[in-house]
Amino acid sequence: MKTAVVVFPGSNCDRDVQRAVSETLKSPVEMVWHEERSFASEPDLVILPGGFSYGDYLRSGAMAARSPIIEAVRRHAESGKRLLGICNGFQVLTETRLLPGALLANTSTTFICRKCWLRVEQTNNRFTSGLKKGAIVQYPIAHHEGLFFLPKDDLAELEKEGRVVFRYADPASGEAGEKFAPNGALNGIAGICNKEGNILGLMPHPERATVSHLNGGSDGGAFWLSIAQDFAERGA
Amino acid sequence: MLFHAETLITPRAGVLDTQGKAVEKTLGQLGYEGVSEVRVGRIVTMTLEAANAEAAAECVREMCCDLLANDLIETYSISVREA
Numbered sequence: 277m278k279t280a281v282v283v284f285p286g287s288n289c290d291r292d293v294q295r296a297v298s299e300t301l302k303s304p305v306e307m308v309w310h311e312e313r314s315f316a317s318e319p320d321l322v323i324l325p326g327g328f329s330y331g332d333y334l335r336s337g338a339m340a341a342r343s344p345i346i347e348a349v350r351r352h353a354e355s356g357k358r359l360l361g362i363c364n365g366f367q368v369l370t371e372t373r374l375l376p377g378a379l380l381a382n383t384s385t386t387f388i389c390r391k392c393w394l395r396v397e398q399t400n401n402r403f404t405s406g407l408k409k410g411a412i413v414q415y416p417i418a419h420h421e422g423l424f425f426l427p428k429d430d431l432a433e434l435e436k437e438g439r440v441v442f443r444y445a446d447p448a449s450g451e452a453g454e455k456f457a458p459n460g461a462l463n464g465i466a467g468i469c470n471k472e473g474n475i476l477g478l479m480p481h482p483e484r485a486t487v488s489h490l491n492g493g494s495d496g497g498a499f500w501l502s503i504a505q506d507f508a509e510r511g512a
Numbered sequence: 513m514l515f516h517a518e519t520l521i522t523p524r525a526g527v528l529d530t531q532g533k534a535v536e537k538t539l540g541q542l543g544y545e546g547v548s549e550v551r552v553g554r555i556v557t558m559t560l561e562a563a564n565a566e567a568a569a570e571c572v573r574e575m576c577c578d579l580l581a582n583d584l585i586e587t588y589s590i591s592v593r594e595a
Contacts, residue, residue, distance in 0.1 A: 334579070339579075380527065380528055
């Protein structure tokens with residue numbers, strides 16, 4: 277499986293995710309500057325990494341969503357291949373409208389950087405098919421705008437379609453929902469996918485929970501392996 | 513012709529405005545009573561060339577759709593005057 281990571285000015289998790297993927301999957305990762313208009317490697321997985329693209333000017337992810345590379349990212353996703361947005365990458369995906377919703381400022385008004393726990397809500401997509409539905413995983417968060425917002429009716433539709441992939445949870449009881457969301461995310465939503473299941477956006481950072489000596493935990497490893505396994509079983 | 517355009521972008525009604533809430537709380541702490549519904553938005557100003565004021569306003573509206581505002585969470589109003 278070939279992976280490409282898009283680098284925007286202000287991305288700061290690009291090398292973390294490159295290392296997490298290349299070390300876990302022993303597969304090549306192409307780094308692509310946002311001013312490019314195509315990928316050199318015909319990737320199977322494109323990742324929009326975390327960070328503060330364009331200094332979060334205007335709205336988080338707004339400028340990056342209009343970068344020259346985005347048309348190639350859109351074509352990649354429309355062909356059914358995997359597209360993953362982590363943190364700022366998720367914000368970029370909502371700004372491109374490839375995923376619904378918006379990420380608003382945390383209810384705490386503060387930047388939150390800490391470990392958090394998520395319940396795997398869905399496995400019928402191209403990313404979490406190798407994880408166990410209902411399992412609790414720990415990926416850290418680090419954001420100021422992580423409150424997932426969608427108007428009431430659209431939110432109900434998203435839930436009905438089973439497109440909530442990760443929800444903030446309590447590791448002791450296994451319960452998940454809004455009261456466990458450190459950022460106030462509606463319905464405790466941490467990650468969602470598109471209808472086809474080939475585009476996933478999430479606020480927490482699996483790549484920070486992959487290289488275990490970084491103290492972010494090691495649950496992220498299974499996430500990358502799940503993607504690779506799904507790719508091996510289903511192909512593109 | 514040259515026009516000045518000013519676009520006021522604010523959070524949509526019903527969309528949580530954390531910044532507005534924080535400002536409202538601080539205003540209360542400063543002793544301002546009876547203040548509610550504080551919303552914090554932003555203003556984008558620019559100079560642009562257009563055939564007339566309507567064309568200038570239409571152009572800025574397109575900019576709002578394309579980049580300046582996110583209509584899922586924000587509303588905007590545009591005012592245009594000759595430069």
